[in-house]
Amino acid sequence: MTPAPLLAARMAPALAAEQKSAPVTDWAARIGWLVALALFVALVYWLMREGWKWRGHLQGDLPPLPARPSLTATLDGGGEPPLPGMPHDPGPAGLTMSGRYHGSTTAGQWLDRIVAHGLGARSRAELTLTDAGLDVVRPGAADFFVPAGALREARLDKGIAGKVLTEGGLLVVTWAHGDRLIDSGFRSDRAAEHGDWVDAINSMIKTDSTEGAER
Incomplete structure:
Protein backbone atom coordinates (compact mmCIF):
# COMPACT_ATOMS: atom_id res chain seq x y z
CA MET A 1 0.00 0.00 0.00
CA THR A 2 1.42 3.34 -1.03
CA PRO A 3 2.05 5.68 1.91
CA ALA A 4 -0.05 8.83 1.92
CA PRO A 5 2.93 11.22 1.74
CA LEU A 6 4.32 9.38 -1.29
CA LEU A 7 0.91 9.39 -3.01
CA ALA A 8 0.55 13.11 -2.42
CA ALA A 9 4.03 13.73 -3.85
CA ARG A 10 3.15 11.77 -6.98
CA MET A 11 -0.16 13.68 -7.48
CA ALA A 12 1.34 17.13 -6.93
CA PRO A 13 2.70 17.55 -10.51
CA ALA A 14 -0.65 16.50 -12.00
CA LEU A 15 -2.55 18.98 -9.82
CA ALA A 16 -0.11 21.75 -10.74
CA ALA A 17 -0.56 20.95 -14.45
CA GLU A 18 -4.35 21.13 -14.08
CA GLN A 19 -4.12 24.50 -12.35
CA LYS A 20 -1.86 25.85 -15.07
CA SER A 21 -4.17 24.59 -17.83
CA ALA A 22 -7.35 26.07 -16.33
CA PRO A 23 -9.25 27.95 -19.07
CA VAL A 24 -8.75 31.69 -19.17
CA THR A 25 -11.96 33.76 -19.35
CA GLN A 59 -55.92 54.68 -38.15
CA GLY A 60 -55.47 58.34 -39.09
CA ASP A 61 -59.07 58.51 -40.32
CA LEU A 62 -60.35 58.11 -36.77
CA PRO A 63 -61.85 61.47 -35.69
CA PRO A 64 -60.53 63.26 -32.59
CA LEU A 65 -61.99 61.93 -29.36
CA PRO A 66 -64.88 63.91 -27.88
CA ALA A 67 -64.09 65.90 -24.75
CA ARG A 68 -66.51 65.96 -21.89
CA PRO A 69 -69.37 68.46 -22.56
CA SER A 70 -68.30 70.93 -19.86
CA LEU A 71 -64.99 71.37 -21.71
CA THR A 72 -66.52 71.96 -25.15
CA ALA A 73 -69.13 74.49 -24.16
CA THR A 74 -70.22 76.67 -21.26
CA LEU A 75 -73.69 77.68 -20.16
CA ASP A 76 -73.01 81.36 -20.86
CA GLY A 77 -72.27 80.64 -24.53
CA GLY A 78 -68.50 80.93 -24.35
CA GLY A 79 -66.00 78.48 -25.81
CA GLU A 80 -66.51 76.07 -28.66
CA PRO A 81 -70.03 74.83 -29.54
CA PRO A 82 -70.97 71.41 -28.18
CA LEU A 83 -70.79 68.34 -30.34
CA PRO A 84 -74.11 67.33 -31.95
CA GLY A 85 -76.42 65.63 -29.51
CA MET A 86 -74.29 66.49 -26.48
CA PRO A 87 -75.71 68.47 -23.54
CA HIS A 88 -73.90 71.46 -22.03
CA ASP A 89 -73.34 69.73 -18.72
CA PRO A 90 -72.58 66.09 -18.00
CA GLY A 91 -75.26 65.97 -15.34
CA PRO A 92 -75.12 64.47 -11.85
CA ALA A 93 -72.75 61.58 -11.27
CA GLY A 94 -74.28 58.12 -11.46
CA LEU A 95 -71.71 55.35 -11.11
CA THR A 96 -68.01 55.85 -10.49
CA MET A 97 -65.14 53.41 -10.81
CA SER A 98 -61.42 53.41 -10.07
CA GLY A 99 -59.34 50.88 -11.92
CA ARG A 100 -57.32 50.36 -15.09
CA TYR A 101 -57.87 51.00 -18.75
CA HIS A 102 -56.55 48.03 -20.75
CA GLY A 103 -56.91 49.39 -24.28
CA SER A 104 -59.32 49.56 -27.19
CA THR A 105 -59.84 47.42 -30.28
CA THR A 106 -62.11 47.25 -33.27
CA ALA A 107 -65.38 45.85 -31.91
CA GLY A 108 -65.46 42.07 -31.99
CA GLN A 109 -61.75 41.80 -32.87
CA TRP A 110 -59.94 41.66 -29.54
CA LEU A 111 -56.45 41.66 -31.07
CA ASP A 112 -57.01 44.55 -33.52
CA ARG A 113 -55.64 47.22 -31.19
CA ILE A 114 -56.53 50.87 -31.75
CA VAL A 115 -53.65 53.22 -30.92
CA ALA A 116 -54.76 56.50 -32.54
CA HIS A 117 -55.38 59.47 -30.23
CA GLY A 118 -53.73 57.70 -27.30
CA LEU A 119 -56.30 54.89 -27.09
CA GLY A 120 -53.51 52.34 -27.16
CA ALA A 121 -51.91 53.56 -23.91
CA ARG A 122 -52.78 51.42 -20.90
CA SER A 123 -53.18 53.43 -17.73
CA ARG A 124 -55.00 53.99 -14.50
CA ALA A 125 -58.52 55.27 -15.08
CA GLU A 126 -61.34 56.97 -13.22
CA LEU A 127 -64.74 56.30 -14.82
CA THR A 128 -67.94 58.23 -14.26
CA LEU A 129 -71.25 57.25 -15.86
CA THR A 130 -73.86 59.99 -16.12
CA ASP A 131 -76.94 60.70 -18.22
CA ALA A 132 -74.61 62.46 -20.65
CA GLY A 133 -72.35 59.46 -21.18
CA LEU A 134 -69.16 57.79 -19.98
CA ASP A 135 -66.33 60.04 -18.80
CA VAL A 136 -62.88 58.40 -18.72
CA VAL A 137 -60.13 60.29 -16.87
CA ARG A 138 -56.64 58.82 -17.29
CA PRO A 139 -53.68 60.19 -15.30
CA GLY A 140 -50.70 60.40 -17.63
CA ALA A 141 -52.77 59.74 -20.77
CA ALA A 142 -55.46 61.51 -22.78
CA ASP A 143 -58.92 61.61 -21.22
CA PHE A 144 -61.91 60.82 -23.40
CA PHE A 145 -65.68 61.01 -23.21
CA VAL A 146 -68.22 58.67 -24.79
CA PRO A 147 -71.57 60.43 -25.34
CA ALA A 148 -74.62 58.47 -24.22
CA GLY A 149 -75.86 58.31 -27.80
CA ALA A 150 -72.64 56.61 -28.88
CA LEU A 151 -72.86 53.75 -26.35
CA ARG A 152 -73.82 50.44 -27.96
CA GLU A 153 -73.24 47.67 -25.44
CA ALA A 154 -71.54 46.66 -22.21
CA ARG A 155 -70.50 43.12 -21.34
CA LEU A 156 -68.16 41.04 -19.21
CA ASP A 157 -65.21 39.46 -21.00
CA LYS A 158 -61.77 38.04 -20.25
CA GLY A 159 -59.44 39.58 -22.83
CA ILE A 160 -58.69 42.58 -25.00
CA ALA A 161 -55.69 43.93 -26.91
CA GLY A 162 -53.30 41.25 -25.70
CA LYS A 163 -54.48 41.40 -22.07
CA VAL A 164 -56.08 38.18 -20.79
CA LEU A 165 -57.73 37.96 -17.39
CA THR A 166 -60.04 35.51 -15.68
CA GLU A 167 -63.50 34.93 -17.12
CA GLY A 168 -65.61 38.04 -16.45
CA GLY A 169 -62.60 39.96 -15.19
CA LEU A 170 -62.95 42.71 -17.76
CA LEU A 171 -65.67 45.29 -18.37
CA VAL A 172 -65.89 45.88 -22.13
CA VAL A 173 -67.83 48.90 -23.41
CA THR A 174 -68.73 49.04 -27.11
CA TRP A 175 -69.20 52.52 -28.55
CA ALA A 176 -69.46 54.22 -31.93
CA HIS A 177 -66.91 56.78 -33.07
CA GLY A 178 -66.90 58.05 -36.61
CA ASP A 179 -67.65 55.04 -38.80
CA ARG A 180 -66.12 52.57 -36.35
CA LEU A 181 -67.40 50.48 -33.49
CA ILE A 182 -64.84 50.34 -30.69
CA ASP A 183 -64.45 47.98 -27.74
CA SER A 184 -62.76 49.55 -24.71
CA GLY A 185 -61.68 47.36 -21.81
CA PHE A 186 -61.65 48.37 -18.15
CA ARG A 187 -60.98 46.53 -14.91
CA SER A 188 -62.20 47.93 -11.63
CA ASP A 189 -60.17 47.74 -8.45
CA ARG A 190 -63.30 46.00 -7.16
CA ALA A 191 -64.14 43.55 -9.94
CA ALA A 192 -67.41 42.57 -8.22
CA GLU A 193 -68.95 45.87 -9.36
CA HIS A 194 -68.52 45.08 -13.07
CA GLY A 195 -72.01 43.60 -13.19
CA ASP A 196 -73.58 46.83 -11.94
CA TRP A 197 -71.83 48.73 -14.73
CA VAL A 198 -73.04 46.30 -17.38
CA ASP A 199 -76.63 46.63 -16.13
CA ALA A 200 -76.46 50.44 -15.88
CA ILE A 201 -74.94 51.01 -19.33
CA ASN A 202 -77.22 48.54 -21.10
CA SER A 203 -80.24 50.03 -19.31
CA MET A 204 -79.17 53.51 -20.47
CA ILE A 205 -78.80 52.27 -24.06
CA LYS A 206 -82.21 50.59 -23.95
CA THR A 207 -83.84 53.72 -22.53
CA ASP A 208 -82.28 55.94 -25.21
CA SER A 209 -83.41 53.52 -27.92
CA THR A 210 -86.95 53.46 -26.57
CA GLU A 211 -87.14 57.25 -26.33
CA GLY A 212 -85.74 57.59 -29.85
CA ALA A 213 -88.39 55.19 -31.21
CA GLU A 214 -91.18 57.11 -29.46
CA ARG A 215 -90.04 60.36 -31.08
Missing part, protein backbone atom coordinates in the same frame (compact mmCIF):
# COMPACT_ATOMS: atom_id res chain seq x y z
CA ASP A 26 -12.36 35.21 -22.85
CA TRP A 27 -13.63 38.66 -21.89
CA ALA A 28 -13.58 39.91 -25.47
CA ALA A 29 -16.00 37.15 -26.52
CA ARG A 30 -18.29 37.78 -23.55
CA ILE A 31 -18.38 41.51 -24.22
CA GLY A 32 -19.10 40.79 -27.87
CA TRP A 33 -22.09 38.61 -26.93
CA LEU A 34 -23.42 41.26 -24.55
CA VAL A 35 -23.15 43.95 -27.22
CA ALA A 36 -24.89 41.70 -29.74
CA LEU A 37 -27.69 40.99 -27.25
CA ALA A 38 -28.13 44.70 -26.50
CA LEU A 39 -28.31 45.48 -30.23
CA PHE A 40 -30.89 42.73 -30.72
CA VAL A 41 -33.09 44.06 -27.90
CA ALA A 42 -32.79 47.59 -29.30
CA LEU A 43 -33.78 46.32 -32.76
CA VAL A 44 -36.85 44.53 -31.39
CA TYR A 45 -37.87 47.64 -29.46
CA TRP A 46 -37.40 49.81 -32.57
CA LEU A 47 -39.50 47.44 -34.70
CA MET A 48 -42.27 47.45 -32.09
CA ARG A 49 -42.19 51.24 -31.94
CA GLU A 50 -42.30 51.55 -35.73
CA GLY A 51 -45.17 49.04 -35.87
CA TRP A 52 -47.05 51.07 -33.28
CA LYS A 53 -46.50 54.27 -35.28
CA TRP A 54 -47.54 52.58 -38.51
CA ARG A 55 -50.73 51.27 -36.93
CA GLY A 56 -51.50 54.80 -35.72
CA HIS A 57 -50.91 56.09 -39.26
CA LEU A 58 -53.33 53.53 -40.69
